[in-house]
Amino acid sequence: xxxxxxxxxxxxxxxxxxxxxxxxxxxxxxxxxxxxxxxxxxxxxxxxxxxxxxxxxxxxxxxxxxxxxxxxxxxxxxxxxxxxxxxxxxxxxxxxxxxxxxxxxxxxxxxxxxxxxxxxxxxxxxxxxxxxxxxxx
Numbered sequence: 001x002x003x004x005x006x007x008x009x010x011x012x013x014x015x016x017x018x019x020x021x022x023x024x025x026x027x028x029x030x031x032x033x034x035x036x037x038x039x040x041x042x043x044x045x046x047x048x049x050x051x052x053x054x055x056x057x058x059x060x061x062x063x064x065x066x067x068x069x070x071x072x073x074x075x076x077x078x079x080x081x082x083x084x085x086x087x088x089x090x091x092x093x094x095x096x097x098x099x100x101x102x103x104x105x106x107x108x109x110x111x112x113x114x115x116x117x118x119x120x121x122x123x124x125x126x127x128x129x130x131x132x133x134x135x136x137x
Contacts, residue, residue: 015040038075041120042086045127046071048116049088052109053102057092060101065136066093083125090131097133106131 004016011027012034024034035043046069057064067090074085092102106129110117117127 038081038083041083041116042071042073045086045114045116045120046088048114049106049109050090052113053090053092053105056105056108057097057101060098060105062097062101063095063136064092064097065095067091082123083120085126085128086120087128087130090129091134092131093134093136095136099133102131102133 002018005025006014006016008014008024010031013025013027015023015025017023023040025037025040026032026034027036029036050067050069053069054064054067057067070089070091072087072089073083075081076084088106090102090106110127110129121127
């Protein structure tokens with residue numbers, strides 16, 4: 001896999017993916033014209049885990065109508081300001097969703113499938129998980 005990041009101006013950069021997509025990043029936390037690199041890491045983790053959970057629940061024939069993950073992270077005070085703790089709180093909505101299936105999907109993602117979580121975990125980040133199940137609207 002390859003990617004490219006190009007400087008645009010000031011502290012703004014354009015990331016180009018091998019799939020032909022692009023994303024703007026802005027390291028200037030005052031301007032906030034785009035997500036910063038560390039925010040992108042959190043979204044990558046959330047995306048990886050949420051894809052896993054939705055896919056596993058679908059294979060378990062759970063009738064999921066909506067799913068999102070709220071991510072809360074803490075960073076070290078010293079430079080480099082790495083993530084030290086991250087909690088992924090999954091909110092799964094649907095018809096007759098079984099709690100045991102949600103727990104299983106989250107465990108499989110955390111322990112087996114989510115490459116981003118494994119990479120961060122090997123870097124010493126404590127990653128925890130929680131969830132809420134809501135009925136379909």
